Amino acid sequence: MSSSEPVLTVRGLNVDYGTGDGAVHALRDIDLTLHRGEVLGLAGESGSGKSTLAYAVTRLLSPPGVITGGGVHYHRRDGGALDLLALSATELRAFRWQELSIVFQGAMNSLNPVHTVHSQLTDVLQAHRPELGRPERTARARELLALVGISADRLAAYPHQLSGGMRQRVMIAMALALEPEIVIMDEPTTALDVVMQRQILRQLVRLREELGFSVVFITHDISLLIEFSDRIAIMYGGRIVEEAAASAIYRDPRHPYSDGLLHSFPALHGPRRELTGIPGSPPHLSAMPAGCAFHPRCGKAVDACATHVPALAAPDGDATRTVACWLHHPAPATTPPRP
């Protein structure tokens, strides 16, 4: 059901933590397109920048995060585009949740402990649909809970009275309250057990088919991504290193890091793979290696990898995917062509 029409485009996005001399680069030159109706998976280890990307796109990144360049555009159905980085606070408030909602990681802390489920489901309606009266808001809240399979009598409950799985469902119901075009899911199921995890993800897939929103699905568990997403972007050290259809990533990963990630998780379907993992640990943002950030851990690194950052581009002969690796692009000359 995905189309080639974009709904969210990110071009050359750069994000720093801090400003001035103390700044570290958290995201560099991110290019990413989310198409209408698709599930786009974002994978990577801790600190690879995938959550930073999600929050930067919505401009929710906490201090000291600063967006230092690039563009993020939201495309309406009528063809108009909205520059999210140019919006004022008021415009941003109107845009948020209406067009793009987020299911946050750790549902334990995502609900306000002192307000009822009802209050937290309806305050967003009150903010964005002022024309609705109180009875209509309550009716909508009931409807939303029913959507995720929670009985309406839980409306009066406080978060501490709900189980972890129920809280996550409430968060999902909340994300769908205004029927947004885009839902970002940041580790939506990490805190849950495996059975609950699957149950909730299935429900999500069904809801997406009914309501037709696009999803950015962030998780470190690449096997989940392969099962549930259409396309996958893999992040390392604040950059996207490979982007392709889920099946292509699974069958034929081009970047050595993607390959390593695939061998870090047991596959749920298909032939068993050997679990080898990736030697070493991800670099700290303040001490990013020169050249390709992955080269110190890469078994296939060549000379150019240590000095030059590979650009994200189509590997030879395959226009459906991109990868940032010197193994798939003509390696540069040994002397740097420009500073």
Place this chain on the structure above:
Amino acid sequence: MKYLLQRLAFYLVTAWAAITINFLIPRMMPGDPVQALLSRFQGQLDTGAIDSLKALFGLDQHRSLWQQYTDYWAHLLDGDLGLSFTFFPTPVGEVIAQSLPWTLALVGITTLISFLLGTGIGVLTGWRRGSWMDGLLPVTTFISAIPYFWLGLIAIALFAVKWPVFPAAGGYDGSLVPAFDWPFISSALYHGALPGLTIVLSAVAGWILGMRNMMVTVSSEDYVMVAQAKGLSERRVMFGYAARNAILPNISGFALSLGFIVGGTLLVEMVFSYPGIGYQLFQAVGAKDYPLMQGVFLIITLSVLAANLLADILYMALDPRTRREA
């Protein structure tokens, strides 16, 4: 309900502990200052008064400690706190009954004002970090380090001596008879303004700092980020999400710092010769009036416990997690 009962039980234990401490102090201290007082007032005391002082201060050496303890309780439950020597021969209970309303009004109103004001400013400074209001922080730190009574002295020097805008002492105009009418109430308010302002200025700083720090801590909680992501109005995020949660620890803190605040206000009463129990305590200390001192301590402790209970009820109303499902 269970939470409230637990708190109630705790306050009963604390009240018992305070009364027992009060019982033990004169018995554990070397010397017999009360005996000296008794002999000084020999002939002016009737037997009943001597009996109650002996029971309250353990002067009857022939009775065992346990018997003394039960005697002590019997007198307390009778409402008998002994005779005040400063206001001889007025019973301590009467002296306290006359001065307590003054203290309750002064401390109650000023504490409420400083809590609300400080919390409000704290919410704003904690929410808008990096704004001009951060400049208030060093000032509040300095003010919170100043003892209440010294600020009172300065207030008198400035606004009662140098520019005589307010009276320097007393709770009302001496020419008036205490009554519930406008001349008396306005006079009481006029006299209470300077001590009240002193207390508010001293106490507000602590609330600002506490609330600011809680706001900063709570602002990075996930649910505040969710509220921002939902595109709620700034007011709703700031008050409904951040401040609403940040105030909870501040209310527990309120209960705990009440004893400290009361200590400070007693001193302000002394400086302003305000007719509350702090001033009575000051006079009692000067005159070595032990029955009055002990009576004042008991009544202060019980009032603080009652205020704590009120804070607990408020906390329970604000935090659903303390209410167990029925």
Place this chain on the structure above:
Amino acid sequence: MAATIAEAAVADPAGTGPDGTPASGRRRLRFLRGRKTVVGLGILAFFVVIAVVGPWIAPYDPDTMGDQLLQPPSGAHWFGTTQTGQDVLSQILVGTRGVLVVGFVAGILATLLSVLIGVSAGFLGGTADELLSLLSNVFLVIPGLPLIIIIASFVSDTGDLLIAAVIALTSWAWGARVLRAQTLSLRRRDYVEAARATGESTWRIIFFEVLPNLTAVIASGFVSTVIFAILSEITLAFIGVADISDWNWGTVLFWAQSNQALAQGAWWWFVPAGLCIALLGMSLALINFGIDEFVNPRLRTETGASGKVRMRVGFTPVVHASEPRASGPTASEPRASLARPPLAPGTHDKEPRP
């Protein structure tokens, strides 16, 4: 202030890393680098020096009466004179020692009590914990100052040390409460559990595994108690409960008050003592802020932002660099590897390491 320590402590108990490893010594000393802490320690050091050398550098004997009665500050008497011609500056200088001695002795005693009671309660658990917690809660709620006044006025001979002991006895409870909560959370940490499992003795675990990680909390409790003790002591002197023949700042205020300094407009008699109290109190409060911010980095006023960019929760600022960025950094580009690690990473990437 103490409340924030307690709250922060729940988030990151006593300066342990996110993975629960004990804090290293260097990390523990890092709070010394904050601007607030440095200012606070500087002022405190100044008063400590005065406390040591005060009686020697005092220009006059504080008790000697002179013929210049109630004179405003002058070259001969920097802080003016009292009604009996005593030199106020000398009284302040001589009185500093008593203030600091009582403050620190009371602080040390109360801290020892709070560590003993709080750590035992947290570590032993069960009935012992409940009784000790009850004890500290009772002492927490009973108003301290009136109790101190009563005890002190029953004693005929009130020296500095006795006052300090009485203050300590009534002010240990807050520290004990915070330490109990801290110890409880430390006790559940892996490395303490491991030590218990390998059969190390309870006292060894407390001294080598638990106490070192409570340093920041204990220090903060100590500083708070010193503030409280100094205020209480000065108050006792001011209302005439403590021995007024010993000089301290409260005694100066006592004589000023009882000689109607206010009505006579002799501001120099009571202003210097009060300012000293406020300065000393502020220095201690600043040190405590330093410890607070060290325990709870979220409280730091400087968030790594320069003056130009307004950081605001929920609205990430967008700053377009004036010069176009190179499309990708190369080996020659300077690295920010020496920069202070940012606060935010880890806030958002909370997933367990694969």
